[in-house]
Amino acid sequence: MAATAAVAIHQFAECITCHAWSPDQSMIAFCPNNNEVHIYKFFTDKWEKLHVLSKHDQIVSGIDWSRSSNKIVTVSHDRNSYVWTQEGSDWVPTLVILKLNRAALCVQWSPKENKFAVGSGAKSVCVCYYEQENNWWISKVIRKRHESSVTSIAWHPNNVYLATASTDGKCRVFSTFIKGVDKRGLQSSTSTDPKFGEQIAQLDLSSTWAFGVRWSPSGKTLAYAGHNSMIYFVDEVESAPAAQNLTLRDLPLRDVLFVSERMVIGVGFDCNPMIFAADETGLWSFVRFLDERKATPSTSKASQKCCKSYQRPVCL
Numbered sequence: 001m002a003a004t005a006a007v008a009i010h011q012f013a014e015c016i017t018c019h020a021w022s023p024d025q026s027m028i029a030f031c032p033n034n035n036e037v038h039i040y041k042f043f044t045d046k047w048e049k050l051h052v053l054s055k056h057d058q059i060v061s062g063i064d065w066s067r068s069s070n071k072i073v074t075v076s077h078d079r080n081s082y083v084w085t086q087e088g089s090d091w092v093p094t095l096v097i098l099k100l101n102r103a104a105l106c107v108q109w110s111p112k113e114n115k116f117a118v119g120s121g122a123k124s125v126c127v128c129y130y131e132q133e134n135n136w137w138i139s140k141v142i143r144k145r146h147e148s149s150v151t152s153i154a155w156h157p158n159n160v161y162l163a164t165a166s167t168d169g170k171c172r173v174f175s176t177f178i179k180g181v182d183k184r185g186l187q188s189s190t191s192t193d194p195k196f197g198e199q200i201a202q203l204d205l206s207s208t209w210a211f212g213v214r215w216s217p218s219g220k221t222l223a224y225a226g227h228n229s230m231i232y233f234v235d236e237v238e239s240a241p242a243a244q245n246l247t248l249r250d251l252p253l254r255d256v257l258f259v260s261e262r263m264v265i266g267v268g269f270d271c272n273p274m275i276f277a278a279d280e281t282g283l284w285s286f287v288r289f290l291d292e293r294k295a296t297p298s299t300s301k302a303s304q305k306c307c308k309s310y311q312r313p314v315c316l
Contacts, residue, residue, distance in 0.1 A: 010047050012040065020065040020072070029053075029072060031060035037074055039091075055082050055093045062107035062118070069113050075104035081118060081128065083137055096137040098126045106152055112159045114181055119150030125164055127176045127196075142174055142197045152212050152255070157219040160193075161200060161238075165210035165224050173200040173222070173237055205232045205243055212255035212266075223264055225253035231266055231276065233284045244284050246276065265290065 013032030020029050027041045027050070037053035037060055056076040065072050072084040072091070081096040081104060098104060102121035109116045118126040118139075123146040126139040147168035154163045162176050175194035176182075184193050194200065206226035213224040222234045229248040234241050253268035262278040273290035 012038070012047070017059060018061060018063050020063040022065055023067045023070060029063055029065060031063065033059065035059060035076065035078075037063060037072075051091055053082075053084060053091055053093070055095075056080065058103075061103065061105050064107050064109050064116065066109045066113045071109075071113070073107050073109065073116050075107045075118050077103035079104055079120075081107065081126075081137075094137060096128050096139060098128075098139055099141055100124070100126065102149075105149060108153050108155060110155045110159050110176075111157055115159070115176065115178070117153045117155070117162055117176070119153045119164060121149040123148060123150070123166075125150055125153065125162070125174070127162070127178070129178055129181050140178065140196060142176075145172060145174070145197075145199060146170075151210065152224070154213045154215050154222075156215050157217070161219075163213045163215065163222055163224075163237075165213040167209040169204070169206045169208055169210055169226070171203040171205070171210055171213055171222070171224050171232070171234075173202075174198065175200060201237050201241060203232070203234055203237075203241065203243070205234075205245060206230065212253060214256050214258055214264075216258045216261050218261055221258075221261070223256050223258070225256055225266065225268070227252045229253075231256065231264075233264075233278075235282065246284060246286060248274075248286070 015033040017031045017033050027039055029037050029039045031037055035056045035058055038049055039051040040047045041050050056078050058077040060074050060076045062075040075081045079100040081098055082093040083096060084091045084093050098118055100120050100122045104118050104120050106119040107116055115127055115129045125142040128137050128139040131138050146166045149167045150164050151167055152165040160175055160177050160182055161173055163173050165171050175198045177193050177196055209227040211225045215222055222237050225231050229252045231246050231253055233244045251269035253266040256264050256266045258264055264276040266274045275287040275290055276284055277287050278284045
């Protein structure tokens with residue numbers, strides 16, 4: 001007898017712009033398409049609103065909830081960021097000056113949670129860290145590299161490398177090494193640690209907007225999606241990048257997630273998650289849609305244009 005998963009549906013708002021789960025998955029923080037962040041907790045059989053975080057002046061575009069320190073970071077179109085710390089029953093905000101002249105679009109804590117990065121419409125990335133001496137969060141900005149908005153960011157497991165995807169169609173990898181915050185001696189092929197803002201790699205694989213960049217758990221593989229209905233997999237980004245791409249028959253993906261070293265879930269405008277997997281030789285292919293549905297001529301499968309020997313030029 002096949003097991004069926006229990007599905008619960010709760011409508012929190014008519015539109016949600018971003019969200020993040022608490023470390024124990026019992027609470028969810030989301031923006032209902034305005035300048036607020038609502039925090040709900042699940043009790044027995046229903047969700048109840050516990051908090052409303054209201055410090056931003058415009059739509060909140062990014063939320064991330066740290067796993068270890070239980071802090072929430074938010075960014076907004078108002079070009080500001082707040083780090084929220086729970087004190088008793090209240091969430092207390094600390095303003096982070098991002099030095100941006102355009103909207104902040106996305107945010108993510110680093111693996112060690114001693115930094116977070118913010119992608120923006122100002123063609124730049126802010127890397128923020130806590131300065132103990134002055135008891136505040138400050139930012140350093142990676143400028144003059146992107147040619148358009150930064151839509152997605154992803155931290156490498158080493159807590160220093162940061163991958164970005166942009167509407168200029170490129171995926172880039174930067175060093176975010178900050179003296180006094182990061183320890184020297186990366187597990188890399190280079191003999192010295194790269195300086196803050198140094199570009200490690202630039203991947204010119206997409207001719208359209210790029211979204212949803214992610215690292216595999218080991219950091220050996222980088223994946224991201226293009227608005228041209230393609231998904232890209234790149235191995236050994238730092239030393240000798242080797243790229244594979246899969247062309248999808250359906251609508252573009254918007255984000256990707258590694259669930260293991262050899263399996264990726266992609267989600268996008270088709271409203272049906274897609275599963276991709278790599279075989280023993282490292283060749284990636286489409287497996288199936290996560291939600292099974294009746295096959296039609298347009299959605300029966302994704303066309304797979306991928307070959308072991310296929311590699312696109314990579315600019316370093």
